[in-house]
Amino acid sequence: MYNNSFFKKMLVLASIILLYSCDKDYNVIGGDLIGDNHFDLSKYTSSVVAYNQKIGPIQSNDLPVNPLGIYNNPNFGETTANFNTQLILSSILTAVSTRPHVVSVVLTIPYYYNTSKTVTNTDGSHVYTLDSIYGADKAPMKLSVHESGYYMRDTDPVGGFQQTQKYFTNQNADFDNVKVGSRLNTDSNLAQNDNFFFDSAEHVVTSTDSITKVVTTARTPPGMQLNLNKSYFKTRIIDAVAAGKLATNDVFKEYFRGLYFKMEKSGSSAGNLAMLNFKAGKITINYNEDLSTTVSGVTTVTRVKKSIVLNMTGNSVSLLNNNFGSSGLAYNALPNTGSTSAGDEKLYLKGGEGSLAVLNLFSTAGELENIKSKGWLVNEANLVFHIDASAMANSYEPKRVYLYDLTNNRPVVDYYNDATTSINAKQSKLVFDGNINTDVTSKRGLTYKIRITNQIRNLIRNADSTNVKLGIVVTEDITTIASYKMKTPNAFISQAPKASVMNPLGTILYGGKATVPEDKRLKLEIFYTKPN
Template sequence: MNFSRFLRFLGVVSLVTLVSCDKDFTNVGIDLVGEDHYGLDQTYFDVMAYNQNTGAVQANDMAINSLGYYNNPVFGKTKASIVTQLELAANNPIFYANDITIDSVYMHVPYFATLTDVDETSGDPIYRLDSILPAHQVGTALPKIKLSVYESGYAIQDFDPSSGLQQPQYYYSDQLAEFEGNLANGGQRINTDNTNIDTPATTDFSQNDQFVFRDDEVKILRPSGTVKERLAPGMYLNLNKTFFENKIINAPSGVLLNNNTFRNYFRGLLFKAEAAAGFENQGAMARLNFSRGTITILYKDFSSSTGTEKVRKKMVLNFGPRTINFFETDYVNPISTPDVVNGDQRLYLKGGQGSMAVLNLFNPTDNIGFDANGNQVNTPNGISDELDRLRNPADGKKWLVNEANLVFHIDKDQMQLPSDINGKKAPEPNRILLYDLNNNRPLVDYSADLSTSSSVKNNKFIHGGIISKDSDGRGEFYKIRLTRHIQNLIYNDSTNVRLGLVVTENINNVNRAFLRTPFSFANRINKYIPAMAVVNPLGTILYGGHPNVPENKRIRLQVYYTKPD
């Protein structure tokens, strides 16, 4: 890498913030380890890869939740709804007056946002939202969704009763109907305020039927119209005061004593997202950390049991500890019957309730084996002949593998054919993840890579998987380095495991999520998927390893090696 390129690299890194959510990051790590392999020989090996639908996935207690309705130009429409428990910020609140009335109830869930500037006229901060689909374009109307907030009557369990309370209770992305069938409060919405947040005298529906993910700070006004409080950009809703007066202020004795009794009494809120009228072909979706959400109740009460004059008080409810994300999607993988022998020509990776790919390195032909003395025998041994010959070269001199990569070329034609109503092409995932599917764990190259970035989601950039973009700003390929994995296959006779390929939201999180319906491969049953593949709602289309795919686009294992003297 020359010095000028290195300076450009540092400039890009310095602009990426720690709070960005799946932010574009072009060519990081692609050139950091030299691409000039002087003096090294190069060869390629076959890779068989096919599609696998995930179906419904475990979606409780995720680090990041998706909320909204979004029409992806390539992967179709998805509705993402959320249910969350609530907790008292302070146990056993005491109310003194018998005639307490609530002044206001508001909810705030901050977005992932970056402060970019300050308005010269008003002095207001200017933010960029990093987690909203589609990305907002200056001069275009913000797309809208219909958002409904209900009291949930569904008791979320910590442990599975069918296991005798010995196993955790898991919830899945397709269980929305069960929760909707158990709404409390007569199934009435509690986000019914139709006054404009900034100008209360104006009527609008931006808190419910025409909800907008706004990028400006939230200003809470006094009756005089002056600003009382400023909040970072986030989902802000005025909630029904009568509901909270009945539910909280007039709660039965003992239910506010602690959070165990409170969660059983007030079982949570359901946030349901749908298409807004006029935005059926667009919509918007946010990724956010619901655990940072709060509900603030402002009311007037005596300061003590002997008080005679009411003062303003505040009570806070925190979101959590348990959340569940629900997905309703019309996405259908066009590969309904994957070719598990030759592989598929295209691989469709889609997060959430979507799809992944299964990979097998090396040509599967198995006609030979080797005895204990290293002599070839014409008897299959369950190991690819290509791999066998690397382990047992005819001249007895094994190659020194200096570097091994998988390059996944993006089918740009399919990813760019459709566009949304603003002419924007389908958003692309910033990163994909390759992992040991047999054992549902990271590859050794993942664990060995200690490289870090100013954006933590771009850590382990030598191992890679970060999108590389062409001059048109669209993705061209993803590259994953798996040198140590290949070295272990050749030198340590490690098992040539099947590999899983998914989109990921955060490379640092290695948690896994259950599949509601496990799938089988190579006489094995797989029950899991990386949890960060559930979190990321995006998708991409890659060329596969099928012989009909042009060689310059086909997935192949790229190996740079040195021949011993």
């Protein structure tokens, strides 16, 4: 028994060794395990022609997250981010009983916060640390919430068939010019309007039972919580039920066209900017009405509590105003398209209504054909982007950049081949990478590294593979790969990744131009073994 088992094990082991020796072209996971210690592998570096490309106004409707606020970027100027959204009835309403009285109208939108930093006190209260906030802490701004007068269509008839209606970052004036009446957030607490700020404090509501006299305390995480004008919503919503305006969502969206959020400076405060999930926001209208019931000829009138919930899940658009001022002079002076032949020394990647960089690999004549003729077995291939640390010293740095096939507006093959996942979806695709690498002491960014091993393998091994142009952008979410249309396409690009539109930040990288210092210059690194 022991001998049979031993020989079987030896046979299996020998088979594994034989199969492994036949597979000298290691897979991407194996390449990842090698890491930065490439042992006795040969290394080849190839020059990269990389140049800037401005995007300009771009489609920004129905983003998963949207910026709101004012942020002055030391390298890209000041951006004011406004927002418009339709409201959707959580349930239709065809009748309201007698003597309706609006008790409260509350708008709520949750904030992002860092769960790992949340502190729970002995009394049950919590201390939260907000996430995705850019600018000075608790910087006041003027917030005005208006009823929107702009009807956001679902579809746009183009070329004889229905297409989804597109809305763009530069349409703020279109929405601002048709806003309805005065602002709705008229509470006497100025922190809800003229001195609004993103508050990290939890919301606490204490109530006492009218019968048992038991006091209960409800605590909710931080978020925008505005008391809206009660009489306005009594007239526009409650009184409109009888006219059938809340009978269907199609009718309601035409009647009440949504909300427009407008941000302005408050005094000398520079303001700040937050990323918000408006789709999780809502308006709750709490009201009382008389309900009549008749039993055995006796009519009883009871005062009952009711509510109407309006969700912010309809069509929406992120509206951006850029003021380049003194801090954005260099960026604003850049041509729309950089040097396509020699490349640019600095690459300016900016989210929102921003810019990207275009990369041409193997731009030297005959270079790719020469590599193909050698029959290299590629173990790993990387693009390493060095951050201009001095320029970015006082800026928020994007956590991640995204490389994609710009020619076809889709991910490169290495993105598809990377199956790594994370509890936080934004941290997936770790082999493909693109995450910022920081200095241990200063915590400031040094490089972004992107692995394109399979992209290079295909170019070398497959005669029908095309050496496409690559694009690189800042990204808010590595799992979002769709592209959004530019308002004014040019000869080089017509769209850009949606996740870049979502990101409010920017970074400056060194390009591949020959005048860039050798240790900072963008190059393609290929680690390979020679065939036997």
